[in-house]
Amino acid sequence: MKDQFVVPARLRTTSFVLLGIGLLTLLIGLFAFSGEHGSTRFWAGILQNSTYFLLLVLASTFFIGATTLAHGGWQIGFRRVPEAISMAVPVLGAILLVVLGFLIFGGKGHIYHWIHPEGDKVLEFKSPFLNKGFVSIASVITVGAWTALTLKIRKMSLAEDTWTMSPDAGKRLLWRNTVWCAVFIVVFALSVGSTTPWLWLMSIDAHWFSTMYSWYTFASTFVSGMSLIALFVIYLKGQGYLQNVNDEHLHDLGKFMFAFSIFWTYLWFSQYMLIWYANMPEETVYFQPRVWGPFRPTFFLNLIINFICPLLILMKRSTKRNYTSVGFMAGLIIFGHWLDFFQMVMPGTVKELHFPWYELGLGLGFVGLIIWITANQLAKAPLTPKNHPYLKESIVHHT
């Protein structure tokens, strides 16, 4: 049984090419978007991509944490995949912190207006929360906690391979996993579930606020995180690895993608409809450029890709059990939620809709980085956590 992943030369080349495209785009962007107005687009694109891809890989840790706490057994067969993806959290987190540093302290671009609250009553009122010190310290703490816990969970999982197993050792293993995953889930709920999207994304439109925003961001990143896991699982299956994983596991991943697409739409619509219904100027200001302004095309495209397509295509049982259709939908969902983040960031910063070649190029760079990190991490350890007590449950898994 092929259990030790060896990074194929083609995958390595692909990741380097994508990474190269990203760096090249960054370089072109640096010259193309210079000056007072242009640099806003330069930084907005970086902010959009670095937040999106950081939260995307973090969803893998969340997946491990949630399934561990639920004592799920079905995911053990491919548990090393989300583990490997989550190892991109430290790198992408560092990138995001650097970007935030430039935006907050370097005064680059016109992204965060709350940096200068002077004379603006709303921003002055919010300044105990939205100020340079609080935002930067909170960001450093959350990224630091994510990194530490992600590394801890991965380290525990790799260390388990060398254990001598007995019923007592199995219980100890589960208990350790449960404790650390519980700690992570609490940190995740307090960060992605509440404050982090407010600080990084919602504060772009600093006058506006929405209590649905964090949940909506979480749903967005979780569904695309599940899609990323599904893509890697499909890739590894295509290469002949992961022989314990079959249609049943793919079906469950497909269910996650389907269900959380609907969940995302539910939150998206809850946010939209209440604001539409109340029709108060301080709230509708957020949707003005998106629904009736220049961003109208991407607004509806976003809804079609992220709701209509998953609803109609992933509804059928047979499409959730087909590697091609799940792979296609996973790619589409990852792009769709990238577009969702585009919708969140761009109307408040760039204010006009351009063809997003620059943002897409940066996105490809991040994709290359994630592929490169994940592939190397997959190659570090056997793909089957052979000592996990629930492994058999995963092998005989049946939906």
Place this chain on the structure above:
Amino acid sequence: MAVKKFVVGCFDDEAVLFPAVKKVRSAGYKIHDVYTPFPVHGLDHAMGLRETSLHTAGFIYGITGTTTALSFMSWVFTTDWPMNIGGKPHFPLPAFIPITFELTVLFSAVGMVLTFCYLCQLAPFVKKHVFHPRQSDDLFVMAIELTDKTRPEEVKAFLDSVGAKEIHEQTVEAGWWLGRFDKEDKLFSQPVQPLNA
């Protein structure tokens, strides 16, 4: 409903039941049904049942609900009785979505329950034969229908060889009928001895 003859084999272990189902099928006997105390994953595949079409029915009911809600509300608010509600347009699509959603769920849920009852031949006052009273407790009960080509002794011997704990023959109506159980089944019609009598 025609009266049929069955040989009933009772198993007390899932792990014995699965190979038994496979062997009975490959021997060519006709399995009427297997009754289990709890849902057993994969048993439908082992028995060779076709995929249910219940979800297709659910989709069609859901679509019906969506269309009903949207068309009725738009007819009411644009043609029949236009009202000015909070200055909103006469065709306020976002306000229609929750009701459309609810009606979709309602139609598909109620429709699927009724279809499920029809497919499983369940309805109020309808009785079905219980092959073994412990089939809802701790026994896996396999009912094999006898045709004119199968001999009961042969089937019994075969069931014994695949590990059935309890085997007997029954002549029953396999379908559904209106009526009472106690006439068919003597299980509860024994006189109950009062305690401390």
